[in-house]
Amino acid sequence: MISRRAPQLGLATFCALLLGCSATAQIKTDLTLRERLTGAWRLVSIETIRPSGEIIYPFYGKHPQGLIVYDRSGWMSVQIVSDPAPTVPAADSREGFAAAPVAEKAQAAEGYYAYAGTWTLDAANRTVTHHIKQSLVPGERGEDFLRHLSVEGDRLTLNAKIHEMGEDHQRKLVWQRLPPEQP
Numbered sequence: 001m002i003s004r005r006a007p008q009l010g011l012a013t014f015c016a017l018l019l020g021c022s023a024t025a026q027i028k029t030d031l032t033l034r035e036r037l038t039g040a041w042r043l044v045s046i047e048t049i050r051p052s053g054e055i056i057y058p059f060y061g062k063h064p065q066g067l068i069v070y071d072r073s074g075w076m077s078v079q080i081v082s083d084p085a086p087t088v089p090a091a092d093s094r095e096g097f098a099a100a101p102v103a104e105k106a107q108a109a110e111g112y113y114a115y116a117g118t119w120t121l122d123a124a125n126r127t128v129t130h131h132i133k134q135s136l137v138p139g140e141r142g143e144d145f146l147r148h149l150s151v152e153g154d155r156l157t158l159n160a161k162i163h164e165m166g167e168d169h170q171r172k173l174v175w176q177r178l179p180p181e182q183p
Contacts, residue, residue, distance in 0.1 A: 033123040036151045040069045041175035043080060044155070049170040058165065059113075068156075068175055070119055076130060077116035086111035115140060126150065128158070 043066030047055045061083030068078040086108045089100030097105065115135035121128050130145040147158040154177040162169050 033126075033151070034121050037121065037128065037149070037156070038070050038072050040067060040178040041156050042067060042178050044174040044176050045172075046080070046174075047172045049172065051167055051169075067178075070128075074118050074120070075116070076119040077114070078130075079114040080112070082111040082113075084111075109136065112136065 043064060046057070046060045046064055048058055049055055059082065060080060063083040064080050065083070065085070066078065066080035068076065070076045088104040088107055089097050091097045091100055097108075113136055115130070115132050115137075117133035118131045119128055120131070126149055128147050128149050130147065132140050132143045132145065135141055145160065147160050149159075150157045156175040156177070158173045158175070160171045160173075162171055
């Protein structure tokens, strides 16, 4: 006589299968979020939120411009130009910039921010960490910047908790995906 009963799984086998499915689902989630994050993004807005909920614009102004890039090999870079954008020095070469008055070079540095390094993703906690290799601000080199992230459609939102100006702030940066460049 042939038995029509389903084979019985032992508890250990069942748990191993369940954990395997869970790990596979986590890997798929990581890859999906990684794929969605990879690419070039144009800055839409930066808001600094004080503990009271007040939104301020202390460093970049209300309409800064910028670009952030996450590549598939794990490298990233970000550049931000404040609003209003610096207009001096007006030199069109590195040599001309170097010869400009110190006050003009300081104004240019205050209106520009950039860093580059590697990035790691924690999809389960919806965070990306920027591991800074080079920065316009020398003291940031070697630092890790943790950002909470969400990707909805063509929008990427990065949130960071920072302590500046004597209080804790939340910095919210919104980016819009750029389409691939066409030759």
